Amino acid sequence: MRKRKAAVTKRVPLLELAHARSGDKGDTANIGLIALQPDDYPLLVKQVTAAKVARHFKGMITGSVERYELPNLHALNFLLHGALDGGGTISLKTDAQGKVLSTALLRMEIEVAR
Amino acid sequence: MAPVRVAAGQGFWGDWLEAPYRQVTGGPIDYLMMDYLAEVTMSILQKQKARDPALGYAKDFVPALERILPQLVERGIKVTANAGGVNPRACAQAVADAARRRGLSGKVRLGIVTGDDLLERLDQLLADGQELRNLDTGRPLGDVRSRVLAANAYLGAAPVAEALRRGADIVVTGRVTDTGLTLAPLIHAFGWRADDWDALAAGTVAGHLIECGAQASGGNCAVDWDRIPDLANVGYPIVEAHPDGTFEVTKHPRTGGRISVPGVTEQLVYEMGDPTQYITPDCVADFTTIRLAQAGRDRVRVSGVRGRPATDKLKVSIAYFYGYKAVGTLVYAWPEAYRKAQAADQVLRQRLRGLGLEFEAIHTEFVGVDATHGPLARGAANVADIPEVQLRIGVRAADVAPVERFTREIAPLILNGPPSVTGFAGGRPKPEEIVAYWPALIDKRVVQPCVEVLEV
Numbered sequence: 001m002r003k004r005k006a007a008v009t010k011r012v013p014l015l016e017l018a019h020a021r022s023g024d025k026g027d028t029a030n031i032g033l034i035a036l037q038p039d040d041y042p043l044l045v046k047q048v049t050a051a052k053v054a055r056h057f058k059g060m061i062t063g064s065v066e067r068y069e070l071p072n073l074h075a076l077n078f079l080l081h082g083a084l085d086g087g088g089t090i091s092l093k094t095d096a097q098g099k100v101l102s103t104a105l106l107r108m109e110i111e112v113a114r
Numbered sequence: 115m116a117p118v119r120v121a122a123g124q125g126f127w128g129d130w131l132e133a134p135y136r137q138v139t140g141g142p143i144d145y146l147m148m149d150y151l152a153e154v155t156m157s158i159l160q161k162q163k164a165r166d167p168a169l170g171y172a173k174d175f176v177p178a179l180e181r182i183l184p185q186l187v188e189r190g191i192k193v194t195a196n197a198g199g200v201n202p203r204a205c206a207q208a209v210a211d212a213a214r215r216r217g218l219s220g221k222v223r224l225g226i227v228t229g230d231d232l233l234e235r236l237d238q239l240l241a242d243g244q245e246l247r248n249l250d251t252g253r254p255l256g257d258v259r260s261r262v263l264a265a266n267a268y269l270g271a272a273p274v275a276e277a278l279r280r281g282a283d284i285v286v287t288g289r290v291t292d293t294g295l296t297l298a299p300l301i302h303a304f305g306w307r308a309d310d311w312d313a314l315a316a317g318t319v320a321g322h323l324i325e326c327g328a329q330a331s332g333g334n335c336a337v338d339w340d341r342i343p344d345l346a347n348v349g350y351p352i353v354e355a356h357p358d359g360t361f362e363v364t365k366h367p368r369t370g371g372r373i374s375v376p377g378v379t380e381q382l383v384y385e386m387g388d389p390t391q392y393i394t395p396d397c398v399a400d401f402t403t404i405r406l407a408q409a410g411r412d413r414v415r416v417s418g419v420r421g422r423p424a425t426d427k428l429k430v431s432i433a434y435f436y437g438y439k440a441v442g443t444l445v446y447a448w449p450e451a452y453r454k455a456q457a458a459d460q461v462l463r464q465r466l467r468g469l470g471l472e473f474e475a476i477h478t479e480f481v482g483v484d485a486t487h488g489p490l491a492r493g494a495a496n497v498a499d500i501p502e503v504q505l506r507i508g509v510r511a512a513d514v515a516p517v518e519r520f521t522r523e524i525a526p527l528i529l530n531g532p533p534s535v536t537g538f539a540g541g542r543p544k545p546e547e548i549v550a551y552w553p554a555l556i557d558k559r560v561v562q563p564c565v566e567v568l569e570v
Contacts, residue, residue: 020336021381021383023384025387027250028250030385032379032382032386036337056490071402072402073379073404074379088551090436092439092475092510093479093485094485094486104488104491107490107491
């Protein structure tokens with residue numbers, strides 16, 4: 001069974017299917033993930049779950065991940081709590097405002113049909 | 115009815131100085147919206163005002179405005195700007211002086227919106243039962259009361275619209291929401307009622323789209339970024355709004371950048387929380403109702419926006435003294451740049467421990483390897499052969515003493531740490547005061563916006 005599944009799907013980075021913009025609200029970062037093609041939006045809804053995003057950013061965030069759906073924009077919005085070392089002026093990070101967590105999410109791989 | 119055109123002239127304090135001039139001279143507009151206030155800007159301004167009672171506003175606003183004042187008057191363009199910071203009256207006074215210098219006495223009416231500043235009232239408000247708990251942590255403000263430097267309620271569009279109704283040409287405000295600066299001209303122009311939630315939500319979405327300037331017109335746009343034309347000459351976004359709440363986002367002809375559905379979508383999701391509840395003092399906008407359509411070159415049509423009644427709270431932005439931090443950097447070159455930077459980090463940490471210094475946090479990044487994407491990036495590239503790595507190490511503490519001592523431990527590493535190191539030309543890092551942000555809510559009824567209109 002596993003062999004057959006491998007034959008019909010392949011893993012691709014989200015970079016090939018979506019674009020994103022991220023920003024901050026205090027110590028929480030948000031990442032808006034937008035399907036490049038509207039037809040791919042259901043794939044994002046199905047595979048880019050809050051739990052999967054939390055695993056992707058393991059070790060980089062101290063809090064939970066929430067997900068919201070915007071079908072009208074073919075977009076998902078993720079809130080990453082505890083992502084910014086205290087956020088704003090407190091943070092010691094180069095990316096204290098989470099501006100490039102957007103492309104960090106686009107490193108995630110999902111399964112698509114071959 | 116012709117559409118009302120609101121142009122973004124400034125997306126934050128420090129944005130492109132050329133943008134306001136280009137918006138005013140590049141084609142027809144009715145309003146110029148200029149957003150200056152970020153979350154901790156108010157505390158910086160509060161400090162400036164404490165040193166000099168004539169300061170405490172975004173000083174860059176005055177020369178930017180002076181440059182365009184003749185065109186504003188000639189073309190009847192009105193301005194909404196939250197450049198007033200914690201001293202809108204002093205800001206208005208500086209604008210009035212600029213108008214006189216340009217020979218425009220009698221031709222400019224200034225609106226001033228205040229009432230947002232709660233610093234003097236804070237103890238009374240706490241005594242009256244406004245707890246001002248931190249929206250993120252739930253802690254009561256009492257925890258940091260003695261260290262509070264600024265406290266400002268976010269006012270909405272209503273007092274700005276009131277200033278326009280009373281004939282103001284240039285409205286200077288304190289802490290008015292970014293979106294309110296765009297919504298107010300639309301309320302004024304179209305006579306939208308205070309309970310026309312869909313229209314107010316549409317104007318709020320329009321404000322959200324242009325409040326970050328060129329981020330809606332091709333700047334910081336991920337899609338096809340290397341095919342977006344002429345960013346050197348980027349046109350800032352303009353909203354062309356209709357009385358029914360629909361609007362288009364566009365930019366002046368013969369400017370660079372791009373207005374596209376993907377680019378506008380990126381700005382819509384920027385700094386978003388729950389998309390069904392975008393809460394402002396004016397309404398609650400539902401971003402899941404927004405419809406976007408490309409309506410021509412560099413023109414996106416926005417429709418369908420639905421809103422709900424405003425809440426009975428206002429958000430309050432409180433700034434308080436938190437402690438100190440410093441960040442030091444060194445650059446390690448090939449060969450084994452990453453290993454050498456890692457070794458230097460270990461040496462430095464051992465010395466800090468040896469000195470018995472206490473920090474709330476020590477944070478190391480290897481710029482070129484993991485500074486932005488952390489462990490997600492570390493395995494991605496062949497870091498063994500990387501040409502150079504910047505070691506960037508930061509510390510944070512309640513007291514200045516350990517932070518100050520840390521700043522003296524960077525330079526020695528050049529001669530007494532791992533080799534092929536450089537990049538200390540900037541000198542010893544300086545300890546920096548941390549002023550932190552405390553978001554809270556307050557009952558709307560206890561905040562009274564104040565509107566004045568003055569003839570110059």
